[in-house]
Structures are given as C-alpha cells and as structure tokens.
Amino acid sequence: MRITIVLGAFLPVPPVMGGAVEKIWFALGQEFARRGHEVIQISRARPEFARTEMRDGVRHLRVRGYDTPRSLFWLKALDFLYSIRARRALPKADIVVTNTFWLPMFLRNEKRGKVYVHVARFPKGQMRFYQHCARLQAPSQCVARAIIAEVPSVEAKVKVIPYPRPAPSGRDAPVFANRARKILYVGRVHPEKGVHLLLDAFRQLPSSIAQTWKLSIVGPWESKLGGGGEGYWNQLRAAATKLGNSVRLQGAIFDAGALKAEFTSAQLFVYPSLAETGETFGLAPLEAMAHGCAVLVSNLDCFHDFIRDGETGFIFDHRLEEPVKALQRKMETLLNDNQSRARVAEVGWRKSNEYLLTEVADRFLADFQLVTS
DSSP states (O other), rough: EEEEEEOOSSSSSSSSOHHHHOOOHHHHHHHHHTOEEEEEEEEOOOOOOOOOEEETEEEEEOOOOOOOOOOOHHHHHHHHHHHHHHHOOOOOOOOOEOOOOOOOHHHGGGGGGGEEOOOOOOOOOOGGGGGTTEEEESSSSHHHHHHHHGGGGGGHHHEOOOOOOOSOOOOOOOOOTOSSEEEEHHHHOOOGGHHHHHHHHTTTTHHHHHHTTTEEEOOSSGGGGGGOHEEEHHHHHOOOOTTGGEEEEEOOOOHHHHHHHHTTHHHEEEEEEOTTTOSSOOOOHHHHHHHTTTEEEEGGGHHHOOOOOOOOEEOOTSSOOHHHHHHHHHHHHHHHHHHHHHHHHHHHHHHHHGGGGGHHHHHHHHHHHHOOO
16 A cells, blocks of 8 residues: 655654654554555655655655744644645655645545545644545544534544554563652643643642652753743743752653653653643553553543543543642542552553554554545
8 A cells, every 4th residue: 555644844753853643653654664555754854854765664755844833823824835845745645644734625636645634633623624535533532522523524534543652562561669759741841731730739749758759840841842932941940949859850852762761760650731622642641651650640531542540540630620739639649559559550551552553553554445445
C-alpha cells in the first residue's frame, strides 16, 4: 500500500521539538514501512534535516513551516500556507493521512489517495468541511462523540483508534520497588495543563510528606513549542523557589534516554490537565503507565478510555470549586499508601500493553485497507 502521512506546520519530524502527534506518526510510519508498505512523510522543514531523505524505510519530504504563533488567527493562516505547500508535494498514493486543519479541504482528487483525517484536536466547527473524506479517525471515544455531535451524518465515517504507547516494546514489568520518592509531570508547561495546580497542591501537602518527596516538572514552556510563555514560566519559578530543593523545573527534555530516566525514577506521575476541549487522549499518562509509574490525572473524559480510578490509575475531580484542594487531598492519600501505588502501577502497566505500537499499527492498516477497498 502507498501511504502518505502529512503532519502539521509547526513541529518537525523526527520529533526533536516534541509533539505527541509527531511522535506517534513518526513511529507508525516506520512500522508501516517495516511491513513492506511504501511510506512518504511530509513535515516541517528544519535546517538540521535534509529536504528529502530516506530514514528507516520512510521517505521524508519537508516543506517550509513556522514556529507556533500565539494568535489563533495566525495559527490558521500559517497552516493554510503550509497546507498549500504540502499539497504541491503530495505524490500519488492509496491513502493520505493528515492532522492539518486546511489540507483535507483541498484534497478532493483521489489520485492523491483517500483522505484519512486524524482528528488530533476537539472539533471546533471544521468537521462539516470534511464530509467528503474517507475517514475521520479519533484517538478517543470522547473525540468521536464530539465529531458526531457536530455533524451527525458522518457517523459511519468515524473510527476510534488510540495512540500507541511511546515506550519500549518489551513485555517485562518495570521495577516499581525502591524507586525514589519522586512525583513527575511531563508535558507542555501551559496553564491549560494545570501545572500551577500541581505546584500549589504540592505546597499544601503536610510537611511530613513534602520534606521527603521531590517534584519534577519536565516540558517546554516556550510559546513556539506550545508552552505558556515566559510570563507563566516565571510565575511557576517564583512558586517553586519558595519550596526550595523540593521542586525542579527542568524545561523540555527531548532525548528519549533522558526522558526514560525521568519516568523510571518516579513513583507517581501527575497530569492535572484542565483542557476540557483540548485534551484528546493523554499520551503522557499512558507513557508513564508503560514505564511503571502510578498515574494520577484530572477527570477529563479522554482519560477514561484507559484509566479507571483505583484500578489502572487515579483520578481527582478538577471541576470542584477548589481543584487545588481536591488534588492535594488525593496526592496526600496516595503518598501515604505505598501498597495502593504499587498495585495500581502494576495494573496500569498491564493496561498499557494494549497500546503497543505493533497492535495499534495493525488496527490502522486494517482500517486503511477497509477505506481503500
């Protein structure tokens, strides 16, 4: 099968600047190629990458892109220009996968391939423009429901296929015992991710707990990388300074080995996202589960596909009047209960095995075959 994957205007592939979508489609493209399919990936050009190259069986084509702007208007305008360039680069294919906003609207000639839209963000009115597409693929049940609510007539074209876990493929359980007393957050450092809630909740823990645990926050804060910008970062730094050596604000870590070391040295992973219509799956919590962390998340619908409170992970209600207090109480309970953390970490790891790259690739390839037959 000839498969073209077109990624967005703002982050490159390989994912040296982060990006969940870039990370998973980079891995999936290589898996498709390993199975004998002809895979072409189109992404943002960067000076350190050739405009055209073969990498692990995938042919990469790169076109001019942009740093992420703060303005939504400019975000859509730059995506429009990028999509025009990407369309010109498209080869003939059986299927063309894309998460861009504009490109599906430009593709109506099937010689470029059946249009397979990866809906990586919650719909905001654009689904009506994609009714001609062969598939609207959602990474979670809540996104699928949102697509259908927006355009009921496309229900038959909607398919839920989750992200694969971005972690080693081995099936041996990670070692949980003897890990450091470390709480970890990995993700974009942005207000919608609730990082300030986590800092405030940690600050309100009883001193008997706070003095023996460390909090590590990893992720990009720069606006061009999807972070909350310098103002938000300085706000967090001021709060962290008051907590002394108990808190580390590390910034972005893109090296896979260094990131793995963060996950495998933590006991509890906390992801307090507040993005009601922004969070579509929760790749970072799944990655933490795959590395043997007990996971605590907010009560967003997208997490419910793989996290059940007290079974595969833990959930706090971020919609309460005092969300910091709700998070603090949940953290206090968990940090005092070694047995529950270890038990849920093990069950969560087993759950993450349902999201292995090979198995998710099977589901995509079967669906590609279905829409092209």
